[in-house]
Amino acid sequence: MTKEQVLKKYFGYDTFRPLQSDIIDTILNRQDCLVLMPTGGGKSICFQVPAMVLEGITLVISPLIALMKDQVQALQANGIPAAFINSTLSANEQRTIETQCRTGELKLLYVSPEKLLTPNYLDFIKTLKISLIAIDESHCVSTWGHDFRPEYTQLYVLKEAFPDIPMVALTATADRVTRKDILKQLGVPDAKVFISSFDRPNLKLAVSPGRNRLKIIHQFIAQRPKDSGIIYCLSRKNTEEVAEGLRKLGIAAMHYHAGIDAKTRSEVQDAFIKDEIQVIVATIAFGMGIDKSNVRFVVHYSLPSNVESFYQEIGRAGRDGLPSDTLLFYSFADIVTRKDMIDKSELPPEMKEVQLAKLDRMKQYAETEICRRRVLLSYFNEEAQNDCGNCDVCQNPPVKFEATIFAQKALSAIARADEKVAMGLLIDILRGAQNRNVFEHNYHTLKTFGVGKELRYEEWADYITQMLNSGIIDIAYDERHSLKLNTLSWQVLKGERKVELVKFEPYEVKKARQEEAAPKEKSKKEVIKDALFDKLRILRKKIADELNLPPFVVFSDATLSDMAQKKPINKIQMLAVSGVGEQKFKQFGERFINEILDFARENTEPGKTRVVKGFTYVETLDLYNKGLAIEEIAQRRNLSPVTIISHLIKLKEEGNDINLKDLLPSYEYNQIIATAMRLNMQKGDALKPLFDELEGLYDYGKLRIALAMWEGN
Known part of the structure; x- marks a missing residue:
């Protein structure tokens, strides 16, 4: 193959x-x-x-x-x-x-x-x-x-x-x-x-100040009553407390961490995978080992230690491509805790330095005032062409200013220092600091020494961080965190690219503004709310339980969503649904088709728009299977007999058990086909020449039946 x-x-x-x-x-x-x-x-x-x-x-x-x-x-x-x-x-x-x-x-x-x-x-x-x-x-x-x-x-x-x-x-x-x-x-x-692009546009990114976390999480989950989610905590104690707090609020939640015995961990994980509990509250010991595609949200109760971990953990939401949410709680206390953990670890000094630098990048993500997706993508050396519009910063944008001159000063200083300085030393050069480190490396002799005196240390730190987050500067962790120039850097230096930055704000002012602009939840896509999607999801769970499988192994949410939109009612249509292969159709196809047909029958009323495209054929099939003649079906449905015949031919082509020979005597069939052969008719030709040649002896319905039988032989 x-x-x-x-x-x-x-x-x-x-x-x-x-x-x-x-x-x-x-x-x-x-x-x-x-x-x-x-x-x-x-x-x-x-x-x-x-x-x-x-x-x-x-x-x-x-x-x-x-x-x-x-x-x-x-x-x-x-x-x-x-x-x-x-x-x-x-x-x-x-x-x-x-x-x-x-x-x-x-x-x-x-x-x-x-x-x-x-x-x-x-x-x-x-x-x-x-x-x-x-x-x-x-x-x-x-x-x-x-x-x-x-x-x-x-x-x-x-x-x-x-x-x-x-x-x-x-x-x-x-x-x-x-x-x-x-x-x-x-x-x-x-x-x-x-x-590949690291962009996951289906994930909404949001950060919230680390206050009233349980209350905010409860509100967050209450808006997603049928959705599965993961909440990551830093400590085992946190997982137990948060899970217990959610259960008291009526949410089906369980905790998971390495201190639980293997049997219990396995039971909790299986219950989550099988959609028997809505939320799992876990340390990072959980998640890498699951392939559950219908996780709709990931919440970080505590700040992750680095961007890689954060990216991988939020990536467990929306694996099927449907809209999903991420929420990160952030406080200065999280930074202190993480730094303390690194300091007390048994890592060699050089690895501790790397981990602290990566923690700092995570802090920058949490505090950023530019598009969060840009920050994530730039970390993996990918440039976003536009702001995403699907993060809290984009939806509550801060005020920016033209900062190309500041950017050129910083980039020029990096270049003149041979790309060997980290952020702190770069700021010292820009501000003209007269300290030992500067003089030891003769940086006081650079043309860029002191060109940024007008800005305070905190302002330069904020602006350089924004440049780093937006991909205008790179960082080499394996070279003592030296700042490096890239293609975008040189475009800025040559005046080919403008730079806009967010105006510096003291931390307390920024935090107060972020608290006022709490994350606004967006509604689910219409298909997720659709009654048919819920009906299909219930059937999926029933089948999964029968086979002792996770529901997403039967069909993913994305496949159910496509099914709910296309509403297939035969094999050909079902195989056109994304994620339905031959084996899956063989195992589950007919049951899902029947569920869609039941849904259509329950929701179709005479004279009203049908909820399933093509359901008119199914209505004809139902009456045919009850033994009604073509004329009787036509009368019941208030349609012409020719239309009913076209329905039956279509149903036959799609694999339904329709015996066309019962609809046309053999002598009539033989006369019609003999005439068609004499006219050298081909599939798709107009029927009028055949009708005229037979002098109107047989109506168009019979002509269609005969030709359909002929083509089927």
């Missing part, structure tokens, strides 16, 4: 998302690559499709047991033979899977790095016909990444063992330093790098 055939048959999609096709072609050409795509952007498709095209088995290295389980369940539901091997399996179960690997019954095998690196297990893998190696969550490889896993650093052995097998590393979060380190650690320094 081609990659396009695999995509349609197994996943139910007609087209690839941006970059997916190019990435798959690279893999099929046996080249290594690194893929950066946001959560929900379609990373898994990039290795799952070639796994089905290539001969052999794809080895997937995945960090968490729950993540493997969810992905394998989803693959199996799509008709793809896949399995995982981890500590949850018995010895017999593991041997069965290993046998399936050897006999070629499986196309994808998920393994944890810990399992892969146990004695002799790599030797077993070497006996298999490996077609592709996928390293999921590959940021875990790098010490610069936000979720470093020491065992991941040994995965270079895979490239040594399979030098000619393509390797694809995938992650949702990695800045330039991390990307470079991933390739080095995996032994594929020359791999082709694909960077």
